[in-house]
Amino acid sequence: MMVGSEPIRARESGFLRDVRSVAGRALRQIPREPASVLPAVVVPAFFYTVNLGALENLARGTGGFSYKAFLIPMAIAFAVTGMSRAPTLVTDIQGGYFDRLCMTPIRRTALLLGLMAADVVVIVALCLPVLAIGFAVGVHFATGAPGVLVFIGFSALWGLVFTGLPYAVALKTGSPAAVSATFVVFFPLFFLSDAVVPKQALTGWFAAIATYNPVTYVLAALRSLITSGWRVGTLAEGLAAMAGIGFVSMSLALMALRGRIKHAA
């Protein structure tokens, strides 16, 4: 085999190129497995429509606000929470491809960050149908077009900070069932918040839990962009809530990555 006068040899690739390479592979797989994202399109549309049909008149009687707008963050949360490439990572671990990647000079964190970068792209794409439904039923953003962009950015950040959990479980267990089960964590976080019913209508223990639930503040930040205009304090509280959840979930993911490769040289 001719290899030219100077043989081509391996060299440093660069961290960003590694991240792009891993993300590119993950994104190429999505159209080949539409079933992996289809529920994230259908389920939010279903919940949005059902909740709107069942509760809009009731909500109108309690506060005179647009329930159509109020529910958009709920639908977004359903679309983007837990949307990750963690099942792909499990397949790689079980099939040995993760070992092949680990034998290359790729930086170990790029293996994780590349998948998360792909997740952000998918999450942004999943926001679009939900927003399209909202616009179709007459929802308007008080913050205008820039607010829509910030809304998508917040949604992407929320989706991203939650991905740490399924990645941590994927790396720790290598089990697809365990990864699927991480969505269960989302349910108490989500339903013990003001996702479906306005905060002022909550009472007793439920109101107390919702007050301390970080998801309440993430949803409030998203909602403020639609209904209230630019409220810096509300947005900052939403960011702080995401930072808290992100710190925990990303720490778990990085610890699991370290644990997965700690026996390597």
Next chain:
Amino acid sequence: MTDVKQYEHRLDGRSSPGFSPAQTAIVTTGLVRRFGSVAAVDGIDLTVPRGEIYGFLGPNGAGKSTLLRMLCTLLRPSEGRAVVAGHDVVDEPQEVRFRIGAALQAAALDDRQSGRELLTLQGRLYGLRTSEIRTRLAEVLDLVDIGLAIDRRIGTYSGGMKRRLDLAASLMHNPEILFLDEPTTGLDPTSRQSVWSEVRRLNSALGMTIFLTTQYLEEADELADRVGIISEGRLVAEGSPDALKRSIGQDVVVVEAEGDDPSAPDTLRQLDAVDEVSTDGRTITIGTSDGSSAINAVAIALSRTKLVVKSITVRTPTLDDVFRELTGSHIEPSETNR
């Protein structure tokens, strides 16, 4: 089982053949890997010069894959040292990774990518530029025959094609040393021959050092310049296939017999022409320096026992005979479609 320690003297002077560091591809010193209290690899000293095909032969569970994973930086040694391509696998794993390629036991591929996508990604992760990836794709595909299937999803490939693609992936960055973990396990005879031929071409055309593990005697015999035999995590013998076979005598007489006579082996051992006797069920294996002379004496001696001889054959020793003499057991492949 025979205590393998008594044979360790055979390794003296052979595990360190006196190559200079520049000539050496792989050196291990007292390499150990424990899983809990079990030592899967238990003090292996190895020197593989550049340009050699080294076959690491042993049965399932002997420690072959564990050793290979340590040499490929996938597993940290519990004790000892391994230097691959001039770099310590623990202190400089990145330097090692730049210089090695590996195809692990199960073809480590992603079924959802096409062959071309997988090889391109492999090239990118090794820092190759787009034009270099194009060049290497052409070169690697010239060497490893995948044909038009390169643009198909890997999930549609046969087992043999997956193995060849796995080999191609391990070659994308032009490694100095290629590790192959049981490269033909599970393959049909045609695919096996094809992999062997590719391994020989890589070694002869590029001078690539190849370290392969195998449980197939024929594979080690056909491919390897030198063979290391591993049993229970320890290297029990090392040398060229011919030298290893010569080390247990010139010929082997194999007797298939029915009946029960516990004194028969001792009767055979008393014959001048017989060096060594072992039994395994209905098979008696006899080591001798001259098979054609021994066969008559063996037949006559057995006619005086209670055994009914069904067949007597003479053959040259195999590496399995070497393994049996060293460990008291056979190398038994886990699958039989050979």
